[in-house]
Amino acid sequence: MALDYHALLNPSQAAAVLQTEGPCMIIAGAGSGKTRVLTYRIAHLLEQGVDPFNILALTFTNKAAKEMRARIEKVVGPAAKNLWMGTFHSVFAKILRSEADKIGYPRSFTIYDTQDSKTLIGQIVKELELDDKLYKASTVLGRISAAKNKLVSVQQYLNDPVIRQDDEAAMRPKIGVLYQQYAARCFKAGAMDFDDLLFQTNVLFRDHADILNKYQNKFRFVMVDEYQDTNYSQYLITRKLAAKERNICVVGDDAQSIYAFRGADISNILNFEKDYPELNVFKLEQNYRSTKNIVWAANSVIKNNQAQLRKDVFSDNEDGNLIELIKAASDNEEGKLIAQSIYEDKMNQHLSYDNFAILYRTNAQSRAMEEALRKLNIRYKIVGGLSFYQRKEIKDLVAYLRLTVNPNDEQALRRVINYPKRGIGDTTISKLINSAEEANHTIWEVVSNAEQFLPARVSNPVVGFAEKIKSYTAVAAKEDAFEAAKFIAKNSGMIEELYADKSIEGLSRYENIQELLNGIKEYVDDHEREDKSLGAFLQDIALVTDSDLKDAAQEGEAVTMMTIHSAKGLEFRNVYIVGMEENLFPSQMMITSRADLEEERRLFYVAITRAEKKLTLSYATSRYQWGNLRSCEKSRFLDEIDPQYINAKFAPGPAVGESPFQHVFERRSNLVATPPRKTVATNYVAPADFQPSDTSNLQAGQRVEHPKFGFGKVTTLEKQQGTVKAIIQFEEVGEKTLLLSFAKLRVL
Numbered sequence: 001m002a003l004d005y006h007a008l009l010n011p012s013q014a015a016a017v018l019q020t021e022g023p024c025m026i027i028a029g030a031g032s033g034k035t036r037v038l039t040y041r042i043a044h045l046l047e048q049g050v051d052p053f054n055i056l057a058l059t060f061t062n063k064a065a066k067e068m069r070a071r072i073e074k075v076v077g078p079a080a081k082n083l084w085m086g087t088f089h090s091v092f093a094k095i096l097r098s099e100a101d102k103i104g105y106p107r108s109f110t111i112y113d114t115q116d117s118k119t120l121i122g123q124i125v126k127e128l129e130l131d132d133k134l135y136k137a138s139t140v141l142g143r144i145s146a147a148k149n150k151l152v153s154v155q156q157y158l159n160d161p162v163i164r165q166d167d168e169a170a171m172r173p174k175i176g177v178l179y180q181q182y183a184a185r186c187f188k189a190g191a192m193d194f195d196d197l198l199f200q201t202n203v204l205f206r207d208h209a210d211i212l213n214k215y216q217n218k219f220r221f222v223m224v225d226e227y228q229d230t231n232y233s234q235y236l237i238t239r240k241l242a243a244k245e246r247n248i249c250v251v252g253d254d255a256q257s258i259y260a261f262r263g264a265d266i267s268n269i270l271n272f273e274k275d276y277p278e279l280n281v282f283k284l285e286q287n288y289r290s291t292k293n294i295v296w297a298a299n300s301v302i303k304n305n306q307a308q309l310r311k312d313v314f315s316d317n318e319d320g321n322l323i324e325l326i327k328a329a330s331d332n333e334e335g336k337l338i339a340q341s342i343y344e345d346k347m348n349q350h351l352s353y354d355n356f357a358i359l360y361r362t363n364a365q366s367r368a369m370e371e372a373l374r375k376l377n378i379r380y381k382i383v384g385g386l387s388f389y390q391r392k393e394i395k396d397l398v399a400y401l402r403l404t405v406n407p408n409d410e411q412a413l414r415r416v417i418n419y420p421k422r423g424i425g426d427t428t429i430s431k432l433i434n435s436a437e438e439a440n441h442t443i444w445e446v447v448s449n450a451e452q453f454l455p456a457r458v459s460n461p462v463v464g465f466a467e468k469i470k471s472y473t474a475v476a477a478k479e480d481a482f483e484a485a486k487f488i489a490k491n492s493g494m495i496e497e498l499y500a501d502k503s504i505e506g507l508s509r510y511e512n513i514q515e516l517l518n519g520i521k522e523y524v525d526d527h528e529r530e531d532k533s534l535g536a537f538l539q540d541i542a543l544v545t546d547s548d549l550k551d552a553a554q555e556g557e558a559v560t561m562m563t564i565h566s567a568k569g570l571e572f573r574n575v576y577i578v579g580m581e582e583n584l585f586p587s588q589m590m591i592t593s594r595a596d597l598e599e600e601r602r603l604f605y606v607a608i609t610r611a612e613k614k615l616t617l618s619y620a621t622s623r624y625q626w627g628n629l630r631s632c633e634k635s636r637f638l639d640e641i642d643p644q645y646i647n648a649k650f651a652p653g654p655a656v657g658e659s660p661f662q663h664v665f666e667r668r669s670n671l672v673a674t675p676p677r678k679t680v681a682t683n684y685v686a687p688a689d690f691q692p693s694d695t696s697n698l699q700a701g702q703r704v705e706h707p708k709f710g711f712g713k714v715t716t717l718e719k720q721q722g723t724v725k726a727i728i729q730f731e732e733v734g735e736k737t738l739l740l741s742f743a744k745l746r747v748l
């Protein structure tokens with residue numbers, strides 16, 4: 001039964017679906033049905049009798065491919081199973097498997113993941129006796145990857161001074177040699193890294209006309225979704241494949257190009273027009289996804305970009321709610337308010353948690369959100385990443401903390417005994433384990449007496465490690481959890497190790513460590529908490545770090561959490577974009593030029609346009625950074641949204657003495673079935689240079705300043721077994737009882 005495309009699609013969409021011959025391009029705004037057109041186009045081709053094996057559809061994520069296949073299957077049945085559909089990497093890995101011998105690789109070639117690649121580079125750096133601080137594996141891999149994605153071969157790299165210019169400037173003249181060695185070693189090992197999957201496909205098609213011809217005949221119809229984010233290597237592959245039949249259809253949105261930092265090249269869109277003068281261009285202007293308010297708000301933001309193809313996007317949907325703006329006093333409060341808003345909307349509007357998504361700019365931001373959701377028992381899943389406490393660097397630091405509190409913790413010990421590297425090899429570790437078993441000791445007993453079990457040369461680093469852990473235990477006995485954790489993070493070498501890694505992933509790991517310390521700081525700053533020790537903190541997070549919980553959310557409905565980058569192409573009824581602050585979004589790390597700022601703005605545009613019915617933006621006026629409370633400024637992007645689309649009730653600019661959010665929060669609390677949570681919403685913002693002062697002579701009646709609660713007056717001082725409790729009447733948050741030894745107070 002043929003589909004009625006005119007009933008399912010608007011006239012431009014239907015035209016694009018029915019125009020199956022010849023090159024065609026749809027560059028259109030978010031939510032205008034580009035992916036829908038691709039889906040129906042494939043269905044239509046199949047209905048026309050085209051063999052599914054002759055259709056190639058390239059998507060940006062495997063998830064997108066899976067969804068598209070499922071949708072097509074609904075329409076045309078099991079034939080959809082035979083479509084060639086997937087990411088560039090997955091499709092061409094499959095092709096390379098059957099053609100590998102043509103380019104000298106075994107068919108059973110291994111695919112190195114990023115970690116494998118880095119380990120290999122690390123080895124080569126060592127063998128060449130280069131400085132591994134200067135030639136960080138991730139930096140070197142980044143350079144090699146960029147070269148491969150631009151199809152720069154080893155020979156070109158070595159011979160072209162222009163290519164090497166950046167390396168020379170960065171005092172890394174040996175990158176070319178490392179590229180050469182690395183490529184040779186991968187080849188010898190019969191291995192390809194991720195970039196090779198595209199690079200070698202290009203080599204295959206370039207050097208073997210017969211093979212290219214075979215795939216040109218095979219893929220009579222080529223389609224690419226999210227075309228704006230393809231890199232040069234991908235562009236060339238599709239151009240070559242389509243060169244014969246010229247049935248190629250690409251869809252994308254230049255306003256959603258967000259991968260320039262990974263080599264995506266917007267000029268692929270312009271090149272496309274040059275490559276195919278007979279091109280059919282289709283315009284889609286109607287957004288079917290979002291309410292009018294959301295579409296208008298998105299338009300008002302993106303028009304601030306100069307480098308943009310002009311597009312008018314409109315929506316015929318209802319106006320919908322205004323965009324809500326949440327102002328919170330801290331990131332933890334931001335988390336609480338969002339968790340609470342989700343809970344309320346779900347209950348009041350009978351929604352499923354699947355209807356909600358929380359989007360953030362950087363992974364580290366998930367911590368506060370995760371903790372808040374857990375407190376309200378809201379299930380969540382993290383797409384394209386691990387939940388905070390499952391991330392490697394967090395597990396590493398937590399392992400140090402566990403070991404500090406309990407040196408017999410064997411799992412923790414094994415995890416960090418040689419991380420960061422301190423020359424304790426696998427053989428030494430096996431020996432330690434064997435000795436422990438033989439002598440019926442715990443592994444810690446052996447480690448802390450290593451000189452009795454191992455020859456001096458090998459035992460020295462082990463003894464050094466044991467000394468470190470002992471010193472941590474001593475620090476933790478005296479200091480609160482935050483001071484102890486900060487000391488350990490620094491002293492172990494973890495911070496230095498992560499700081500030196502300037503890759504995107506390295507940056508994200510560094511931010512995560514900082515975020516863990518921030519979380520501990522907030523933990524100890526909680527005035528209601530009696531025990532602020534490291535042991536107490538670990539106890540508190542034990543539930544969150546339990547990996548058994550990891551997959552719980554997979555079973556039922558759950559709120560989706562992810563970075564904006566991972567949200568591309570997706571849609572959710574209610575969307576929260578959190579951390580709308582300067583230096584966070586736009587990211588401080590990412591903006592050194594106008595082009596960078598425009599990419600950040602496109603990212604914001606992508607985020608806004610994921611929402612169907614309700615969009616909420618939030619920011620915190622203060623956040624911890626390395627344990628110091630810093631005030632934050634709201635993001636410039638918020639000011640770019642035309643204010644008429646924002647719910648003014650929640651807008652910033654509170655009347656003196658009243659926090660509008662406190663008000664909102666209280667209103668919300670009344671609606672929720674769970675007991676209202678205490679919150680600290682103040683207008684007070686600690687000065688950046690806030691320094692606590694000595695409180696040993698504090699007297700009742702004195703005025704004090706607290707970095708979180710603001711100004712107040714001491715009403716009573718109570719001495720109890722060596723500790724002093726101060727009861728303070730704060731101007732904004734009322735009475736608080738603080739332990740003087742922990743409270744960071746400034747006496748005025």
Ligand code: ATP
Nearest residue numbers: 008009010029030031032033034035036288289569
């Ligand atoms: P993005 O730029 O975010 O990738 P897109 O242009 O690919 O968006 P789609 O995801 O294809 O947009 O469509 C957005 C939503 O609108 C989807 O839920 C889709 O089913 C719906 N939609 C698109 N066109 C129509 C139409 N003609 N009639 C009804 N619904 C439509």
Ligand code: MG
Nearest residue numbers: 034035036569
């Ligand atoms: Mg799409």
